[in-house]
Amino acid sequence: xxxxxxxxxxxxxxxxxxxxxxxxxxxxxxxxxxxxxxxxxxxxxxxxxxxxxxxxxxxxxxxxxxxxxxxxxxxxxxxxxxxxxxxxxxxxxxxxxxxxxxxxxxxxxxxxxxxxxxxxxxxxxxxxxxxxxxxxxxxxxxxxxxxxxxxxxxxxxxxxxxxxxxxxxxxxxxxxxxxxxxxxxxxxxxxxxxxxxxxxxxxxxxxxxxxxxxxxxxxxxxxxxxxxxxxxxxxxxxxxxxxxxxxxxxxxxxxxxxxxxxxxxxxxxxxxxxxxxxxxxxxxxxxxxxx
Amino acid sequence: xxxxxxxxxxxxxxxxxxxxxxxxxxxxxxxxxxxxxxxxxxxxxxxxxxxxxxxxxxxxxxxxxxxxxxxxxxxxxxxxxxxxxxxxxxxxxxxxxxxxxxxxxxxxxxxxxxxxxxxxxxxxxxxxxxxxxxxxxxxxxxxxxxxxxxxxxxxxxxxxxxxxxxxxxxxxxxxxxxxxxxxxxxxxxxxxxxxxxxxxxxxxxxxxxxxxxxxxxxxxxxxxxxxxxxxxxxxxxxxxxxxxxxxxxxxxxxxxx
Amino acid sequence: xxxxxxxxxxxxxxxxxxxxxxxxxxxxxxxxxxxxxxxxxxxxxxxxxxxxxxxxxxxxxxxxxxxxxxxxxxxxxxxxxxxxxxxxxxxxxxxxxxxxxxxxxxxxxxxxxxxxxxxxxxxxxxxxxxxxxxxxxxxxxxxxxxxxxxxxxxxxxxxxxxxxxxxxxxxxxxxxxxxxxxxxxxxxxxxxxxxxxxxxxxxxxxxxxxxxxxxxxxxxxxxxxxxxxxxxxxxxxxxxxxxxxxxxxxxxxxxxxxxxxxxxxxxxxxxxxxxxxxxxxxxxxxxxxxxxxxxxxxxxxxxxxxxxxxxxxxxxxxxxxxxxxx
Numbered sequence: 038x039x040x041x042x043x044x045x046x047x048x049x050x051x052x053x054x055x056x057x058x059x060x061x062x063x064x065x066x067x068x069x070x071x072x073x074x075x076x077x078x079x080x081x082x083x084x085x086x087x088x089x090x091x092x093x094x095x096x097x098x099x100x101x102x103x104x105x106x107x108x109x110x111x112x113x114x115x116x117x118x119x120x121x122x123x124x125x126x127x128x129x130x131x132x133x134x135x136x137x138x139x140x141x142x143x144x145x146x147x148x149x150x151x152x153x154x155x156x157x158x159x160x161x162x163x164x165x166x167x168x169x170x171x172x173x174x175x176x177x178x179x180x181x182x183x184x185x186x187x188x189x190x191x192x193x194x195x196x197x198x199x200x201x202x203x204x205x206x207x208x209x210x211x212x213x214x215x216x217x218x219x220x221x222x223x224x225x226x227x228x229x230x231x232x233x234x235x236x237x238x239x240x241x242x243x244x245x246x247x248x249x250x251x252x253x254x255x256x257x258x259x260x261x262x263x264x265x266x267x268x269x270x271x272x273x274x275x276x277x278x279x280x281x282x283x284x285x286x287x288x289x290x291x292x293x294x295x296x297x298x299x300x301x302x303x304x305x306x307x308x309x310x311x312x313x314x315x316x317x318x319x320x321x322x323x324x325x326x327x328x
Numbered sequence: 329x330x331x332x333x334x335x336x337x338x339x340x341x342x343x344x345x346x347x348x349x350x351x352x353x354x355x356x357x358x359x360x361x362x363x364x365x366x367x368x369x370x371x372x373x374x375x376x377x378x379x380x381x382x383x384x385x386x387x388x389x390x391x392x393x394x395x396x397x398x399x400x401x402x403x404x405x406x407x408x409x410x411x412x413x414x415x416x417x418x419x420x421x422x423x424x425x426x427x428x429x430x431x432x433x434x435x436x437x438x439x440x441x442x443x444x445x446x447x448x449x450x451x452x453x454x455x456x457x458x459x460x461x462x463x464x465x466x467x468x469x470x471x472x473x474x475x476x477x478x479x480x481x482x483x484x485x486x487x488x489x490x491x492x493x494x495x496x497x498x499x500x501x502x503x504x505x506x507x508x509x510x511x512x513x514x515x516x517x518x519x520x521x522x523x524x525x526x527x528x529x530x531x532x533x534x535x536x537x538x539x540x541x542x543x544x545x546x547x548x549x550x551x552x553x554x555x556x557x558x559x560x561x562x563x564x565x566x567x568x569x570x571x572x573x574x575x576x577x578x579x580x581x582x583x584x585x
Numbered sequence: 586x587x588x589x590x591x592x593x594x595x596x597x598x599x600x601x602x603x604x605x606x607x608x609x610x611x612x613x614x615x616x617x618x619x620x621x622x623x624x625x626x627x628x629x630x631x632x633x634x635x636x637x638x639x640x641x642x643x644x645x646x647x648x649x650x651x652x653x654x655x656x657x658x659x660x661x662x663x664x665x666x667x668x669x670x671x672x673x674x675x676x677x678x679x680x681x682x683x684x685x686x687x688x689x690x691x692x693x694x695x696x697x698x699x700x701x702x703x704x705x706x707x708x709x710x711x712x713x714x715x716x717x718x719x720x721x722x723x724x725x726x727x728x729x730x731x732x733x734x735x736x737x738x739x740x741x742x743x744x745x746x747x748x749x750x751x752x753x754x755x756x757x758x759x760x761x762x763x764x765x766x767x768x769x770x771x772x773x774x775x776x777x778x779x780x781x782x783x784x785x786x787x788x789x790x791x792x793x794x795x796x797x798x799x800x801x802x803x804x805x806x807x808x809x810x811x812x813x814x815x816x817x818x819x820x821x822x823x824x825x826x827x828x829x830x831x832x833x834x835x836x837x838x839x840x841x842x843x844x845x846x847x848x849x850x851x852x853x854x855x856x857x858x859x860x861x862x863x864x865x866x867x868x869x870x871x872x873x874x875x876x877x878x879x880x881x882x883x884x885x886x887x888x889x890x891x892x893x894x895x896x897x898x899x900x901x902x903x904x905x906x907x908x909x910x911x
């Protein structure tokens with residue numbers, strides 16, 4: 038317990054002389070995700086085989102086969118190539134809905150958090166209606182209504198992301214709403230927009246950002262789920278969720294090959310969460326109370 | 329002393345939702361260039377009064393004027409235009425700045441809201457930072473990189489940046505070490521000498537209030553029980569509560585040096 | 586006859602794996618029936634000193650030196666024994682009363698628990714009688730109402746009195762109070778300080794009071810130890826240290842306080858800030874901020890010099906008997 042006096046602000050750096058680093062697991066996760074993005078970008082160059090056209094004589098080759106490290110699928114297409122090409126739609130379907138949903142959700146959170154009790158009630162109760170549905174169900178319903186195709190899948194997932202982000206944003210904004218710096222900000226005569234986007238948003242931002250990185254992993258899984266159900270992308274497009282669907286029928290005849298795309302989805306999802314955790318820990322230092 | 333106060337509250341009343349009356353008919357005037365001290369213990373309503381006078385919270389009853397204009401019922405838009413005439417230095421140095429913004433960004437926020445021309449920002453910021461004794465390097469610092477005393481001086485710089493007529497210091501030195509307190513009090517005094525700004529100085533510390541003020545209001549349970557000068561407060565306290573306060577200051581009757 | 590309630594010699598406290606020294610060799614004595622004030626600003630190590638004496642620290646903190654409570658060697662005690670000693674021979678009154686009382690129990694039960702634990706009474710009626718007596722002893726005029734109340738229903742001053750009542754219940758030989766009145770209003774503070782003075786005298790106990798408030802030290806101290814960066818830079822009778830300080834830090838500290846009638850702008854602050862524990866400069870820790878520092882101050886640790894009866898100052902200038910201008 039210390040007296041209510043000012044300890045010279047002992048940020049981590051000042052106290053130990055070392056700069057706070059991202060934890061090792063988070064760095065590994067971040068590196069892995071970066072690798073995935075690069076893979077997606079250079080897919081045409083990287084992929085050893087054509088992802089769409091297969092060789093029927095080479096069906097269901099197991100792992101570590103000659104020329105096909107991850108085997109081939111039911112139509113003789115190289116699994117590794119399909120995974121590489123599949124990175125693009127899968128990652129897009131994971132990242133873009135979080136950007137869109139996160140953006141809209143953050144704005145709603147700002148409005149609800151900074152607004153009067155009445156405004157807060159209205160916004161949050163409307164969001165609660167959507168929040169009441171399980172996200173997967175909502176995604177399926179919207180996607181089915183909109184029809185197939187990747188842009189509809191992305192739209193559906195964006196909408197599904199809005200309520201959770203808005204909720205987190207509202208909580209974060211409420212946390213800083215009555216802080217002393219907000220009082221002085223109000224005294225400056227700044228407009229609502231100025232206060233919301235130049236003061237509240239930077240303060241609440243890190244918490245929201247961390248939550249959103251967690252959503253990326255989830256979105257990839259949902260997109261894969263939509264693909265699995267035949268919504269969103271359609272065969273013969275290479276997409277991880279679609280691959281899980283197609284290989285499902287071979288679960289007993291070629292179990293390992295069937296699992297490969299599912300495992301990749303799992304790993305990417307875990308990596309996103311690990312990165313989010315690491316970001317949160319790193320940012321917490323700044324927001325630490327007195328030493 | 330000009331006849332019109334730069335900041336004034338008349339018969340201010342504030343009742344909160346739970347029925348508690350925090351301020352019960354307070355009249356305070358601050359004239360140009362002077363320091364009015366408000367002293368009292370916790371719950372006496374001094375901070376609430378300051379916030380009423382700044383219209384950070386709405387009065388249940390009473391009037392507030394700022395540089396002569398009645399701002400009690402001023403609509404939001406018009407209020408925003410005149411607000412920068414009165415600024416605030418809050419108590420807690422750690423939370424009075426947005427932890428994610430540099431000092432410069434925080435000060436620019438005020439300049440932008442005030443409508444100051446962008447090409448004047450740089451000069452204005454370095455001027456006020458110098459006035460409070462902070463180096464230019466601090467413009468790029470984040471709050472967690474600065475000590476409590478530096479942060480309070482930065483808070484004064486932020487309050488000054490729009491050249492206000494009056495600054496409300498709400499327990500501005502209470503959270504600081506005593507030796508750092510001296511620094512900040514000196515800075516406040518110097519700035520008043522240089523710019524003629526008025527202060528509404530709120531504190532629970534009688535010695536500090538006596539030191540800084542031209543006139544002192546003693547508050548208790550939402551009312552001003554005595555308005556007096558530092559000399560009279562010390563030598564001629566009228567109200568029994570004032571006398572109790574005085575008697576409670578630790579070490580006074582034992583003071584030898 | 587006064588005895589020594591507490592004797593501390595060369596106390597050193599270090600934190601963590603890197604063994605960052607927070608308290609760097611502190612020595613003092615407290616006689617029974619007297620009050621010693623550890624005076625210092627934040628980061629001076631005063632609170633850590635108090636906690637170390639109470640042995641209230643975790644296993645990553647290393648404490649060395651000599652702490653004797655009467656004849657009892659506190660550093661040699663096993664944790665199980667310490668628990669018994671704390672609260673019976675040695676009691677602490679913390680800074681934040683609200684945080685130290687169980688918010689979910691009535692005051693009566695909390696007092697009863699302590700009474701039973703110390704074996705002072707068993708039957709309900711006896712426990713209540715003792716509780717009432719204890720509360721009255723600390724100046725609470727309506728003890729029956731207070732016994733039925735929950736902590737949050739009582740004011741800060743009342744809560745602090747209850748904590749004091751709990752602390753003195755077993756008639757300890759030493760009381761340690763860490764910023765006990767900092768969170769209280771000044772009128773309440775005056776009452777609590779008066780209570781301390783009374784208790785020290787009736788219990789013939791020693792009181793170690795940690796504070797940053799020089800006024801509190803003036804009000805209550807018999808001896809004062811001024812701490813800076815983990816060392817005791819000046820130590821002696823309150824009257825001497827506070828009115829005739831020897832060490833430059835003490836002088837600077839006293840000079841920076843507003844006194845009645847001082848003209849504005851004339852306060853003399855101490856430039857700079859206290860060093861962080863991990864980066865204390867070699868030699869005298871105060872040298873970078875000292876108006877009288879010489880070259881030897883930055884290289885050699887200052888010796889503890891006797892400058893008066895029972896009055897020491899850790900300054901090389903005292904050694905050379907140079908009269909340091911106020």
